[in-house]
Amino acid sequence: MIKISHMSKIYSTKGGSVTALDNVSLNIGKGELVAIVGQSGSGKSTLMNILGCLSTPTAGRYTLSGQDVHNLSFDERSLLRRDKIGFIFQGFNLLPKMSAIENVALPLMCAKVSYDERVRRAKDALCRVGLERRLNHKPHEMSGGQQQRVAIARALISNPHLILADEPTGNLDSSSGDEVLRLLIEANKAGHTVILITHDEKIARRTDRKICISDGRIISDINQ
Ligand SMILES: Nc1ncnc2c1ncn2[C@@H]1O[C@H](COP(=O)(O)OP(=O)(O)OP(=O)(O)O)[C@@H](O)[C@H]1O
Ligand SMILES: [Mg+2]
Numbered sequence: 753m754i755k756i757s758h759m760s761k762i763y764s765t766k767g768g769s770v771t772a773l774d775n776v777s778l779n780i781g782k783g784e785l786v787a788i789v790g791q792s793g794s795g796k797s798t799l800m801n802i803l804g805c806l807s808t809p810t811a812g813r814y815t816l817s818g819q820d821v822h823n824l825s826f827d828e829r830s831l832l833r834r835d836k837i838g839f840i841f842q843g844f845n846l847l848p849k850m851s852a853i854e855n856v857a858l859p860l861m862c863a864k865v866s867y868d869e870r871v872r873r874a875k876d877a878l879c880r881v882g883l884e885r886r887l888n889h890k891p892h893e894m895s896g897g898q899q900q901r902v903a904i905a906r907a908l909i910s911n912p913h914l915i916l917a918d919e920p921t922g923n924l925d926s927s928s929g930d931e932v933l934r935l936l937i938e939a940n941k942a943g944h945t946v947i948l949i950t951h952d953e954k955i956a957r958r959t960d961r962k963i964c965i966s967d968g969r970i971i972s973d974i975n976q
Contacts (some may be wrong), residue, residue: 754914763886774968789949800947803914805829838912840918842923847868853875857909860873863910893929904935917949957976
Protein backbone atom coordinates (compact mmCIF):
# COMPACT_ATOMS: atom_id res chain seq x y z
CA MET A 753 0.00 0.00 0.00
CA ILE A 754 2.84 2.38 0.90
CA LYS A 755 6.07 2.31 -1.06
CA ILE A 756 8.83 4.74 -0.32
CA SER A 757 12.11 4.51 -2.13
CA HIS A 758 15.33 6.44 -1.58
CA MET A 759 13.52 9.32 0.00
CA SER A 760 15.27 12.36 1.41
CA LYS A 761 13.97 15.58 2.85
CA ILE A 762 16.25 18.56 3.24
CA TYR A 763 14.98 21.73 4.88
CA SER A 764 16.76 24.92 3.89
CA THR A 765 16.86 27.54 6.60
CA LYS A 766 18.80 30.74 7.12
CA GLY A 767 21.11 28.85 9.44
CA GLY A 768 21.91 26.27 6.75
CA SER A 769 20.28 23.09 5.52
CA VAL A 770 18.97 20.24 7.67
CA THR A 771 18.72 16.70 6.35
CA ALA A 772 15.61 15.45 8.14
CA LEU A 773 15.29 12.24 6.07
CA ASP A 774 18.29 10.58 4.53
CA ASN A 775 17.70 8.00 1.80
CA VAL A 776 14.79 6.19 3.44
CA SER A 777 13.19 3.17 1.74
CA LEU A 778 10.15 1.51 3.26
CA ASN A 779 7.16 -0.64 2.34
CA ILE A 780 4.05 -0.90 4.48
CA GLY A 781 1.29 -3.31 3.52
CA LYS A 782 -2.48 -2.93 3.75
CA GLY A 783 -3.78 -3.67 7.24
CA GLU A 784 -0.49 -3.28 9.11
CA LEU A 785 -0.21 -1.68 12.55
CA VAL A 786 3.16 0.05 12.67
CA ALA A 787 4.92 2.11 15.31
CA ILE A 788 7.60 4.62 14.34
CA VAL A 789 9.97 5.44 17.17
CA GLY A 790 13.07 7.59 17.49
CA GLN A 791 14.51 10.48 19.43
CA SER A 792 13.27 14.03 19.17
CA GLY A 793 14.42 15.54 15.88
CA SER A 794 15.10 12.16 14.25
CA GLY A 795 12.66 12.82 11.39
CA LYS A 796 9.48 11.01 12.48
CA SER A 797 7.04 13.87 11.86
CA THR A 798 8.80 14.74 8.63
CA LEU A 799 8.19 11.18 7.42
CA MET A 800 4.59 11.27 8.66
CA ASN A 801 3.90 14.55 6.86
CA ILE A 802 5.17 13.10 3.61
CA LEU A 803 3.15 9.90 4.10
CA GLY A 804 0.11 12.09 4.70
CA CYS A 805 0.76 14.11 1.53
CA LEU A 806 1.07 17.24 3.66
CA SER A 807 4.59 17.80 2.44
CA THR A 808 6.76 16.63 -0.43
CA PRO A 809 10.20 15.00 -0.32
CA THR A 810 13.32 16.63 -1.72
CA ALA A 811 14.28 13.37 -3.44
CA GLY A 812 12.87 9.89 -3.83
CA ARG A 813 9.53 8.40 -4.60
CA TYR A 814 6.29 7.80 -2.71
CA THR A 815 3.55 5.56 -4.02
CA LEU A 816 0.29 5.30 -2.08
CA SER A 817 -2.26 2.68 -3.15
CA GLY A 818 -0.61 2.49 -6.56
CA GLN A 819 -0.61 6.26 -7.10
CA ASP A 820 2.68 8.04 -7.57
CA VAL A 821 2.14 11.00 -5.25
CA HIS A 822 4.88 13.02 -6.93
CA ASN A 823 2.86 13.22 -10.13
CA LEU A 824 -0.29 14.55 -8.46
CA SER A 825 -1.28 18.21 -8.50
CA PHE A 826 -1.89 20.13 -5.27
CA ASP A 827 -5.66 19.58 -5.63
CA GLU A 828 -5.28 15.89 -6.38
CA ARG A 829 -3.15 15.50 -3.27
CA SER A 830 -5.86 17.24 -1.21
CA LEU A 831 -8.45 14.82 -2.55
CA LEU A 832 -6.21 11.85 -1.80
CA ARG A 833 -5.85 13.14 1.78
CA ARG A 834 -9.56 13.68 2.15
CA ASP A 835 -10.58 10.26 0.85
CA LYS A 836 -7.78 7.96 1.91
CA ILE A 837 -6.08 9.33 5.02
CA GLY A 838 -7.22 10.07 8.55
CA PHE A 839 -4.97 12.19 10.79
CA ILE A 840 -4.59 12.22 14.56
CA PHE A 841 -2.22 14.69 16.22
CA GLN A 842 -0.73 15.09 19.68
CA GLY A 843 -2.59 18.39 20.20
CA PHE A 844 -5.96 16.98 18.98
CA ASN A 845 -6.38 19.82 16.42
CA LEU A 846 -10.12 20.20 16.94
CA LEU A 847 -11.90 23.42 15.99
CA PRO A 848 -12.58 25.17 19.32
CA LYS A 849 -15.93 26.74 18.49
CA MET A 850 -17.46 23.59 17.08
CA SER A 851 -19.22 20.81 18.96
CA ALA A 852 -18.01 17.22 18.91
CA ILE A 853 -20.54 16.35 16.19
CA GLU A 854 -19.52 19.32 14.05
CA ASN A 855 -15.82 18.53 14.41
CA VAL A 856 -16.33 14.91 13.45
CA ALA A 857 -18.62 15.76 10.53
CA LEU A 858 -16.13 18.24 9.06
CA PRO A 859 -14.33 15.88 6.64
CA LEU A 860 -17.72 14.91 5.18
CA MET A 861 -18.63 18.54 4.55
CA CYS A 862 -15.77 18.79 2.08
CA ALA A 863 -16.98 15.53 0.51
CA LYS A 864 -20.46 17.03 -0.14
CA VAL A 865 -22.44 14.58 1.99
CA SER A 866 -25.95 15.82 2.95
CA TYR A 867 -26.45 17.47 6.35
CA ASP A 868 -28.65 14.68 7.78
CA GLU A 869 -26.24 12.01 6.64
CA ARG A 870 -23.27 13.93 8.10
CA VAL A 871 -24.94 14.23 11.50
CA ARG A 872 -26.01 10.58 11.48
CA ARG A 873 -22.52 9.35 10.66
CA ALA A 874 -20.84 11.73 13.11
CA LYS A 875 -23.12 10.51 15.93
CA ASP A 876 -22.37 6.94 14.97
CA ALA A 877 -18.61 7.56 15.00
CA LEU A 878 -18.80 9.32 18.38
CA CYS A 879 -20.77 6.39 19.84
CA ARG A 880 -18.08 4.03 18.60
CA VAL A 881 -15.46 5.91 20.63
CA GLY A 882 -17.71 5.98 23.70
CA LEU A 883 -18.75 9.64 23.52
CA GLU A 884 -22.51 9.27 23.03
CA ARG A 885 -23.00 11.58 26.01
CA ARG A 886 -20.70 14.34 24.73
CA LEU A 887 -22.16 14.91 21.26
CA ASN A 888 -22.79 18.62 21.69
CA HIS A 889 -19.85 19.48 23.89
CA LYS A 890 -17.17 21.86 22.63
CA PRO A 891 -13.50 20.83 22.92
CA HIS A 892 -12.88 23.00 26.02
CA GLU A 893 -15.77 21.21 27.73
CA MET A 894 -14.05 17.84 27.38
CA SER A 895 -10.99 16.16 28.90
CA GLY A 896 -7.86 15.60 26.81
CA GLY A 897 -8.69 11.91 26.39
CA GLN A 898 -12.22 12.76 25.25
CA GLN A 899 -10.89 15.35 22.80
CA GLN A 900 -8.52 12.78 21.35
CA ARG A 901 -11.42 10.35 20.98
CA VAL A 902 -13.30 13.04 19.03
CA ALA A 903 -10.22 13.35 16.83
CA ILE A 904 -10.21 9.56 16.30
CA ALA A 905 -13.90 9.65 15.34
CA ARG A 906 -13.09 12.45 12.88
CA ALA A 907 -10.20 10.47 11.42
CA LEU A 908 -12.42 7.40 10.94
CA ILE A 909 -15.52 9.07 9.56
CA SER A 910 -14.59 8.95 5.91
CA ASN A 911 -13.46 5.35 6.30
CA PRO A 912 -9.88 6.04 5.15
CA HIS A 913 -7.47 3.27 4.16
CA LEU A 914 -4.68 4.85 6.16
CA ILE A 915 -4.64 6.34 9.65
CA LEU A 916 -1.62 8.44 10.63
CA ALA A 917 -1.21 9.30 14.28
CA ASP A 918 1.64 11.57 15.41
CA GLU A 919 2.19 11.11 19.18
CA PRO A 920 -1.56 10.60 19.77
CA THR A 921 -1.02 9.80 23.44
CA GLY A 922 1.68 12.42 24.05
CA ASN A 923 -0.60 14.81 25.95
CA LEU A 924 -2.59 12.17 27.82
CA ASP A 925 -2.31 10.41 31.14
CA SER A 926 -1.65 6.70 30.92
CA SER A 927 -5.24 5.50 31.22
CA SER A 928 -6.55 7.91 28.53
CA GLY A 929 -3.51 6.97 26.44
CA ASP A 930 -4.41 3.29 26.81
CA GLU A 931 -7.95 3.97 25.66
CA VAL A 932 -6.70 5.88 22.60
CA LEU A 933 -4.35 3.02 21.77
CA ARG A 934 -7.17 0.51 22.22
CA LEU A 935 -9.30 2.46 19.72
CA LEU A 936 -6.44 2.58 17.22
CA ILE A 937 -5.90 -1.17 17.58
CA GLU A 938 -9.64 -1.69 17.09
CA ALA A 939 -9.55 0.48 13.95
CA ASN A 940 -6.65 -1.61 12.71
CA LYS A 941 -8.58 -4.83 13.33
CA ALA A 942 -11.47 -3.34 11.34
CA GLY A 943 -9.11 -3.13 8.36
CA HIS A 944 -7.47 0.30 8.52
CA THR A 945 -3.73 0.50 8.10
CA VAL A 946 -2.45 2.39 11.14
CA ILE A 947 0.91 4.15 11.46
CA LEU A 948 1.64 5.56 14.85
CA ILE A 949 4.51 7.73 16.02
CA THR A 950 5.36 7.34 19.67
CA HIS A 951 8.04 8.05 22.24
CA ASP A 952 6.47 5.46 24.50
CA GLU A 953 8.15 2.08 24.36
CA LYS A 954 5.15 0.42 26.06
CA ILE A 955 2.89 1.60 23.24
CA ALA A 956 5.35 0.63 20.52
CA ARG A 957 5.51 -2.86 21.98
CA ARG A 958 1.78 -3.35 21.41
CA THR A 959 2.02 -2.91 17.64
CA ASP A 960 2.94 -5.55 15.04
CA ARG A 961 5.97 -3.79 13.69
CA LYS A 962 8.39 -1.27 15.13
CA ILE A 963 10.49 0.98 12.90
CA CYS A 964 13.21 2.99 14.58
CA ILE A 965 14.54 6.19 13.01
CA SER A 966 17.74 7.94 13.97
CA ASP A 967 19.18 11.02 12.25
CA GLY A 968 16.78 10.63 9.36
CA ARG A 969 17.61 6.99 8.70
CA ILE A 970 15.84 3.74 9.49
CA ILE A 971 18.13 1.91 11.88
CA SER A 972 15.84 -1.02 12.68
CA ASP A 973 12.59 -2.50 11.42
CA ILE A 974 11.29 -5.33 13.57
CA ASN A 975 8.19 -7.50 13.28
CA GLN A 976 7.11 -8.24 16.82
N1 LIG B 1 9.96 23.22 8.67
C1 LIG B 1 11.21 22.93 9.05
N2 LIG B 1 12.25 23.73 8.67
C2 LIG B 1 13.51 23.45 9.02
N3 LIG B 1 13.88 22.36 9.72
C3 LIG B 1 12.90 21.51 10.12
C4 LIG B 1 11.53 21.76 9.81
N4 LIG B 1 10.79 20.75 10.31
C5 LIG B 1 11.65 19.93 10.93
N5 LIG B 1 12.92 20.38 10.81
C6 LIG B 1 14.15 19.72 11.32
O1 LIG B 1 14.18 18.40 10.80
C7 LIG B 1 14.57 17.46 11.78
C8 LIG B 1 13.48 16.40 11.96
O2 LIG B 1 12.34 17.01 12.52
P1 LIG B 1 11.00 16.20 12.86
O3 LIG B 1 9.97 17.20 13.24
O4 LIG B 1 10.70 15.31 11.73
O5 LIG B 1 11.48 15.34 14.12
P2 LIG B 1 10.65 14.36 15.07
O6 LIG B 1 11.34 13.04 15.03
O7 LIG B 1 9.21 14.39 14.72
O8 LIG B 1 10.87 15.02 16.51
P3 LIG B 1 9.89 15.09 17.78
O9 LIG B 1 9.94 13.74 18.42
O10 LIG B 1 10.51 16.13 18.65
O11 LIG B 1 8.51 15.46 17.31
C9 LIG B 1 14.86 18.26 13.03
O12 LIG B 1 16.25 18.46 13.11
C10 LIG B 1 14.15 19.57 12.82
O13 LIG B 1 14.83 20.62 13.44
MG1 LIG C 1 7.49 15.04 15.74
